[in-house]
Amino acid sequence: MSTHNIWTHKGTFLLAAVGSAVGLGNLWRFPYLAGENGGGAFLLIYAVTLFAVGVPILIAEILLGRSSRRSPIMGMRFLSRTHDTSRAWESIGWLGAASAFIILSFYSVIAGWALHYTWRMITGSLAGADAATIASGFDALLASPALLTLYHTLFIAASGLIVGLGIHRGIENGLRVLMPALLALLLVILAYSAMNGDMRAATHFLFTLQLGDLSLEGWLAAMGQSFFTLSLGMGAIMAYGAYMPGEASLSRTALAIVVIDTAVALIAGLAIFALVFGAGLNPAEGPGLMFVTLPLAFAEMPGGPLVGAVFFILVLGASISSAISMIEPVAAFLVERFDLNRAQAVAMMAIASWALGLLIVFSFNVWADDSPFHELLGLSAFRLLELLTHVLMPLGGLLIALFAGWALTHGEVMKELRTSEGWLHTWRFLVRFVSPAAVAFVFLRAIPQVEG
Numbered sequence: 001m002s003t004h005n006i007w008t009h010k011g012t013f014l015l016a017a018v019g020s021a022v023g024l025g026n027l028w029r030f031p032y033l034a035g036e037n038g039g040g041a042f043l044l045i046y047a048v049t050l051f052a053v054g055v056p057i058l059i060a061e062i063l064l065g066r067s068s069r070r071s072p073i074m075g076m077r078f079l080s081r082t083h084d085t086s087r088a089w090e091s092i093g094w095l096g097a098a099s100a101f102i103i104l105s106f107y108s109v110i111a112g113w114a115l116h117y118t119w120r121m122i123t124g125s126l127a128g129a130d131a132a133t134i135a136s137g138f139d140a141l142l143a144s145p146a147l148l149t150l151y152h153t154l155f156i157a158a159s160g161l162i163v164g165l166g167i168h169r170g171i172e173n174g175l176r177v178l179m180p181a182l183l184a185l186l187l188v189i190l191a192y193s194a195m196n197g198d199m200r201a202a203t204h205f206l207f208t209l210q211l212g213d214l215s216l217e218g219w220l221a222a223m224g225q226s227f228f229t230l231s232l233g234m235g236a237i238m239a240y241g242a243y244m245p246g247e248a249s250l251s252r253t254a255l256a257i258v259v260i261d262t263a264v265a266l267i268a269g270l271a272i273f274a275l276v277f278g279a280g281l282n283p284a285e286g287p288g289l290m291f292v293t294l295p296l297a298f299a300e301m302p303g304g305p306l307v308g309a310v311f312f313i314l315v316l317g318a319s320i321s322s323a324i325s326m327i328e329p330v331a332a333f334l335v336e337r338f339d340l341n342r343a344q345a346v347a348m349m350a351i352a353s354w355a356l357g358l359l360i361v362f363s364f365n366v367w368a369d370d371s372p373f374h375e376l377l378g379l380s381a382f383r384l385l386e387l388l389t390h391v392l393m394p395l396g397g398l399l400i401a402l403f404a405g406w407a408l409t410h411g412e413v414m415k416e417l418r419t420s421e422g423w424l425h426t427w428r429f430l431v432r433f434v435s436p437a438a439v440a441f442v443f444l445r446a447i448p449q450v451e452g
C-alpha cells in the first residue's frame with residue numbers, strides 16, 4: 001500500500017482539525033440556533049450533547065483515522081478486514097464521502113454570500129443603509145443566479161487550489177498563515193462589539209437559562225449542531241487523523257478541538273448579539289442573522305462598514321479552512337483507489353460538488369416557486385443542511401462510535417489513547433452505549449421532520 005503521509009509537525013493535526021471545525025457552523029449557525037432556541041437553554045443542551053456525544057465520537061473518529069492511516073473508505077475497508085468483521089463497515093467511508101460532497105455544495109454557496117458582503121462592506125455601499133434596503137439587497141442577491149454562481153465558483157476553486165497543492169505545501173502551509181490571522185480578526189470583532197454594542201444584553205441573552213425554553217426541537221438542533229460544528233461523521237477528521245503522528249496525544253487533542261471550537265462559537269455569538277442588541281434588532285432572525293441583521297447593525301455604527309469587512313473576511317477564511325477538509329477525504333480516496341494524481345482527484349470532487357451547488361443556487365431563484373423539479377426535491381441549502389445535520393452526519397457518527405466501541409480491541413484502543421484505565425473505560429462506555437442511544441433517539445425523531 002501507499003507510503004503514508006504524516007503531518008510535518010506534532011501540532012499540525014490540531015491546527016487542521018480546528019481549521020475544519022471552526023467555520024460557518026460557529027460564526028453563522030451557532031448564533032442563529034441559539035437565537036431561535038432561547039439562548040441559555042440552547043447552550044445548556046448543547047453542552048450536554050458536546051460531552052455525551054461530541055467528544056467521544058471525535059476521539060473515535062481520530063482513532064479510526066490514525067490506526068488505519070488511510071483515507072476513510074480505504075481505511076474502513078482495511079480495519080474491517082484486519083478485525084475480521086463485515087465489510088459493511090466500509091459504509092462509514094462511503095456515507096462520509098456522500099456527506100462531504102453534499103456539505104461542500106451548499107457550504108460553498110453560503111460562503112459565497114460572505115464574499116458578496118465582504119465586497120459590499122469594503123466598497124462602503126451599505127453605510128447608513130436602512131433595514132428595508134439591506135433586506136432587499138439580500139433578496140436581490142438570492143434572486144441573481146449569475147452572482148451566486150460567480151461567488152460559489154470562486155469559493156470552491158480557491159478551496160480546491162489549496163488541497164490540490166498537497167497536504168504539506170497546500171493544507172499545512174495555508175493553515176499556518178490562515179488560522180492565526182483568523183484569531184486576530186475574531187479579537188478585532190470582539191473588541192469592536194464590546195465598545196459599540198450592548199455586551200450586557202448579549203451576555204444576558206446567551207447565559208440566562210429559562211427552563212421554559214427547553215424544547216425537543218432545541219435538543220434536536222443542538223445534537224445536529226454538535227456534529228456539524230465538530231465536522232463529525234463524514235470523514236474529514238478521520239482523513240486528517242490518518243496524518244497524525246503516533247506520538248501526539250489523541251484525547252488531549254480532541255478536548256482542545258472541542259474547547260477551541262466552542263470558544264469561537266461563544267465569542268462569535270457574544271460579538272454578534274452585542275451588535276444586534278446594540279442596534280435594537282431582533283436576535284431570533286434565523287439564517288438571516290448574519291446576512292441581514294448583522295449588516296444592518298454594521299451599517300448603523302461608526303466605522304461599521306470597515307469592521308463589517310473584517311468580519312466577513314473572517315467568515316470567508318474560516319469557511320475555506322473547513323471546505324478543504326471536505327475535499328481532502330474524497331480526494332485522498334480517489335488517489336489511493338484509482339491512482340489518480342492529486343490535481344485530478346481534487347478537480348473531480350470539486351467539480352462534482354460545484355455542479356450540485358448549482359442546483360442549490362437555482363433553488364433560490366429560477367426554481368424558487370413552481371418548478372416541478374423544486375417540488376420534487378424540495379431543494380434548498382437550508383433543507384439540505386437539515387437533512388445532513390439531522391440524519392447523515394449523526395448516522396455516520398453512530399456507526400463510527402459502534403465500530404470504535406465494539407470492534408476495536410482493548411489493546412488497540414489503549415495503544416492509541418494511552419490514558420488512564422478509568423478514562424478509557426468512561427470513553428468506551430460513552431461510545432458503546434450513550435452516544436449511540438442519544439443519536440438513535442434524535443435520529444428517529446428527525447426523520448419525520450425532514451420528510452414533513
Ligand code: PHE
Binds near residue numbers: 021103230
Ligand atoms: N465544522 C464546520 C463548521 O462548523 C463544518 C464542517 C462540517 C466542516 C463537516 C467539515 C466537515 O462550519
Ligand code: NA
Binds near residue numbers: 022023026228230231
Ligand atoms: Na464548528
